[in-house]
Amino acid sequence: MTVALVAGFMTLLDVSIVNVALPSIRADLDLSPGGLQWVLSGYALTFGLLLVPAGRFGDARGRRDVFIAGLAVFTLASAAAGLATSALWLIIARLVQGAAAGVVNPQVSGLVQQLFEPRERGRPFGLLGATIGISTAVGPLLGGLLIQLLGAEQGWRWIFFINVPIGIAAIVLGRLWIPARSPEEQERESLDPAGVTLLGVGVFLVLLPLVQEREWQGPAKWLLLVAGLAVLGGFLAWERRFARRGGTPVIELGLFGMRSYSLGALIGFFYFAGFTTIFFIYTLYLQSGLRYSALAAGVAITPFAIGSAVAAGLGGRVVNRFGRPLVATGLALVAAGLAATVVALHFVPGHNAGWAAALPLLVAGIGSGLVISPNQTLTLSEVPVRRAGSAGAVLQTGQRIGTALGIAMVGAVFFNRLATNGGSWSLAFRTALLVTIAFVVVALAAALADVRAAHRADAAEATKSPHREAARVG
Numbered sequence: 001m002t003v004a005l006v007a008g009f010m011t012l013l014d015v016s017i018v019n020v021a022l023p024s025i026r027a028d029l030d031l032s033p034g035g036l037q038w039v040l041s042g043y044a045l046t047f048g049l050l051l052v053p054a055g056r057f058g059d060a061r062g063r064r065d066v067f068i069a070g071l072a073v074f075t076l077a078s079a080a081a082g083l084a085t086s087a088l089w090l091i092i093a094r095l096v097q098g099a100a101a102g103v104v105n106p107q108v109s110g111l112v113q114q115l116f117e118p119r120e121r122g123r124p125f126g127l128l129g130a131t132i133g134i135s136t137a138v139g140p141l142l143g144g145l146l147i148q149l150l151g152a153e154q155g156w157r158w159i160f161f162i163n164v165p166i167g168i169a170a171i172v173l174g175r176l177w178i179p180a181r182s183p184e185e186q187e188r189e190s191l192d193p194a195g196v197t198l199l200g201v202g203v204f205l206v207l208l209p210l211v212q213e214r215e216w217q218g219p220a221k222w223l224l225l226v227a228g229l230a231v232l233g234g235f236l237a238w239e240r241r242f243a244r245r246g247g248t249p250v251i252e253l254g255l256f257g258m259r260s261y262s263l264g265a266l267i268g269f270f271y272f273a274g275f276t277t278i279f280f281i282y283t284l285y286l287q288s289g290l291r292y293s294a295l296a297a298g299v300a301i302t303p304f305a306i307g308s309a310v311a312a313g314l315g316g317r318v319v320n321r322f323g324r325p326l327v328a329t330g331l332a333l334v335a336a337g338l339a340a341t342v343v344a345l346h347f348v349p350g351h352n353a354g355w356a357a358a359l360p361l362l363v364a365g366i367g368s369g370l371v372i373s374p375n376q377t378l379t380l381s382e383v384p385v386r387r388a389g390s391a392g393a394v395l396q397t398g399q400r401i402g403t404a405l406g407i408a409m410v411g412a413v414f415f416n417r418l419a420t421n422g423g424s425w426s427l428a429f430r431t432a433l434l435v436t437i438a439f440v441v442v443a444l445a446a447a448l449a450d451v452r453a454a455h456r457a458d459a460a461e462a463t464k465s466p467h468r469e470a471a472r473v474g
Contacts, residue, residue: 001115002177003173003174003178004112004178005108005131007167008104008131009131009135010074010135010163010170011074011100011101012101012105012131013139013142014043014101014160014163015043015139016139016279017139017140018043018143019283020139020144020294020298021155021156021159023152024147024153024294028152028156029085029086029087029090030087031087037212037214038091038094039090039094042091042095042211043097044207044211045098045207045208045404047099047102047105047400048102048203049102049200049207050099050102050103051106051393051397052203053199053200054104054107054389055389055390055393056192056390058106058110058389059110059386059388062181063110063111064179064180064181067111068174068178071104072171073096073103074103074163075164075168077093077097078163078164079160079163080092082158082160082161083157084157106393108128108392109128109376109388109396113380114385115179118381121380122317122319122374122377123316124316125377126373127312127373129372129374130308130312130313130369130373133305133312133369134309136276136279139279139298140283140298141301141305143159144294144299145295146162147295192247194238195239195242195250196250198235199235199251202228202229203232203397204228205225206232209222209225210225211408213408214408214411214412240253250390251390251394252390252391255383255394259450260379260381263450264378264380264395265394265398266443267371268375268398269401269443270446271334271402272400272402272403272406273406274406274410274436275371275372276403276406276407277410277411278338278364278436280411281436282429283301285428286300288425289425290353300358303361303362303365304368305365307361307363307365308365308366308368310369311370312373313369314369314370315330315370315373316377319373320377324378324447324451324454327371327374327375327447328447330367330369330370330371331367331371331444331447334364334368335367335440337360337363337367338360338364342434343360344359344360345429345430349426353426380395406439413432413435414429414431414432
């Protein structure tokens with residue numbers, strides 16, 4: 001579990017750590033705005049593209065070997081990114097790095113399902129949630145620290161080099177500690193290549209206009225989104241046909257018949273659409289608007305990371321006792337903390353904004369810790385272990401698409417507001433944060449719907465029980 005969490009931390013850290021290094025990379029490699037966008041978004045694109053196929057492959061062929069292979073490619077791609085001498089070199093390395101991250105991550109959640117009984121999964125999923133929260137929030141801090149210590153020219157390279165020794169150690173220890181498949185698990189299932197292809201093309205067409213929203217002007221790009229949705233519709237039709245013919249589909253559509261899975265996936269989609277955009281726009285506001293250094297911007301985000309880490313550990317321990325109401329409570333805290341951030345920055349818009357937002361962001365971080373890992377635990381609680389990798393990958397793919405959608409929408413509001421209000425960074429940030437809050441509120445509505453449905457089911461069961469008892473006695 002330690003090896004899996006370290007690998008998960010590295011791959012998710014690389015989503016956010018690059019943000020604070022973009023000015024240094026642009027100066028050193030003379031990257032265009034479009035090139036910078038691909039350094040940042042290309043990683044997310046290929047990450048989301050391979051999640052489900054890799055999860056399905058791990059289910060069918062054994063998670064340890066797939067995990068180690070993905071980690072090896074990720075480590076090599078990190079070294080290549082650190083050695084980059086041109087924009088094209090760095091972009092290709094980031095695309096490969098993202099693809100490898102998409103291979104590694106489904107195996108992590110699949111290993112939790114494989115190694116722990118259902119009643120024991122709260123704590124490891126709590127650690128996984130803490131890993132997700134900390135890696136996302138601490139990325140700007142670690143990146144800023146490396147740039148501060150090593151200088152702008154070498155600091156951004158060590159953002160990638162730092163993965164190399166950790167990756168090598170994780171590969172060796174993963175081989176030693178992660179169990180191989182037992183002989184009875186060696187059945188070779190069909191991998192449904194046609195389904196994998198349709199899903200990959202569909203996800204690519206959906207993600208591409210979202211990650212390129214600011215670079216591709218005009219409405220024509222959204223035709224790709226429409227085409228992607230059409231391809232995904234074809235994928236669903238193919239999966240039903242393939243299953244009827246006795247094959248094992250890439251995604252078992254019956255999973256979405258489980259309320260815990262379908263509503264949990266919906267919560268994850270909308271929460272990640274809001275959650276990850278916080279760091280994107282806050283880093284821009286602090287560095288470009290208030291002229292914070294990379295390190296100071298990272299420190300300003302630290303309260304969220306601390307709150308998330310502490311609460312995620314607690315949430316993992318108590319999730320089985322409180323269930324989905326715990327997730328709803330966390331979402332309410334996130335919304336309240338972000339709303340308080342908007343108010344704080346209205347009254348303190350200047351250079352002290354980082355201090356003014358510290359306490360509200362701590363509250364939002366505590367809420368986030370009660371959302372990510374408990375929601376993942378509850379969403380995967382009824383999933384069979386043999387489908388743990390692909391089910392977790394579908395959940396993560398929704399989160400990646402949600403992230404891309406959130407950054408596209410919140411970023412559009414942020415830059416449009418900045419352009420139309422005389423360059424007021426504070427007003428642009430606060431307006432964009434309202435869109436982020438809206439995503440969190442939608443996730444909260446889904447959580448409350450699950451809570452109400454559970455209460456109705458419990459009430460119906462309680463009504464039936466006396467009749468059953470009376471019938472038994474009679």
